[in-house]
Amino acid sequence: MNDDFDKLKRDYQAVEAPPHLATRVRAEVADRPDRIRAWIPAAVTMSLAIMLAIPFLAQQTGTQPPAQSQTQTQSAPPTKPSLSALASYTPERLSVPTPNLTQLRSVTVPRMPPRPQLNTQRPQTSLDTEHENLQEKDHANA
Amino acid sequence: MSLDDKTDAELVRLFKSGDSAAFDAIVRRFQDRIFRLANVWLYDAQYAADATQEVFVRSHKGLRRFRFRAAPFTWLYRTTRYVCNEFNRRRRADALDDEPADPDSAPERHVAEHEAAQRVRAFVQELPERQREVVMLRMFEELSVRDTAQAMGCREGTVKALLHKAVARLRLDMNEAGFSHE
DSSP: OHHHHHHHHHHHHHOOOOTTHHHHHHHHHHHSOOOOOTHHHHHHHHHHHHHHHHHHHHHHHHHSOOHHHHHHTSSSOSSSOOHHHHHTOOOOOOSSOOOOHHHHHTOOOOOOOOOOOOOOSOOOOHHHHHHHHHHHHHHHHO | OOGGGSOHHHHHHHHHTTOHHHHHHHHHHHHHHHHHHHHHHHSOHHHHHHHHHHHHHHHHHHGGGOOSSSOHHHHHHHHHHHHHHHHHHHHHHHHHHSOOOOGGGOTTOOSOOOHHHHHHHHHHTTSOHHHHHHIIIIIISOOOHHHHHHHHTSOHHHHHHHHHHHHHHHHHHHHHHTOOOO
16 A cells, blocks of 8 residues: 555656746746835834924923913922912903893893684584585475 | 755745845746645646746745745745635636636646646545645655644644544545556
């Protein structure tokens, strides 16, 4: 049985690649240039530049705070905010007056139009019309 | 010392360092083995030739990133499996449109089909996929159990078990077919 396996193996190993395969491979390799990957270093450089610029920009905006906030934090030390400074903080009142409830109550509303009166007569029913028809027939017969 | 005398790893190292002649030597060294494997996977010599070419074209890029964790042939084998699977998928998709033709009777065949290859395929095709793989690598390509396991992405024990089952089945099939040593 081992001879049979050896024969099978020899049969397998007798198969050879077609001639000129190496030439075909060489020609195909030459035809397929490598993908252009020049965008990768450019993208890496751009992202690094953005990452470095973000803290710098944040620092720039932090050194120039608005004037209103400067007046609010005058009592507190500029570098280390404390809770006591926060407790003494009084927010500015808004210049717009608060709405008055009494004014709301005194608002006059125009009167509603008079309610339409319902017809006092009894609504007509099918029995009434039938009765009228009978009366007309009697009159005709008479 | 010529390129043909160098080991597989040395050739890959030379190719990685920019020696294009080393790549030609790699192709010359492995083309028969890769073609044989593709021939069994694809059941067609013409497809196998195309697949072998594709394997080496991809290797031209891939071997530059080779990190010598496995033998170069193991790496090439895995590429071959991948390419053959792609070819089979494409062929199945084409077969939905066309009547499936018998690959052995293709009139435009450029590659002379060996009778021996047909005999081998007849037996090996009957095996389940993993057993077929282990027979080709361990028995025919004479890889070590370790390299076979690495190529197949499984444990060495699995290789031994698969080989045991495959040999038992091959024996049975060969007895039934009356295959004997001439």
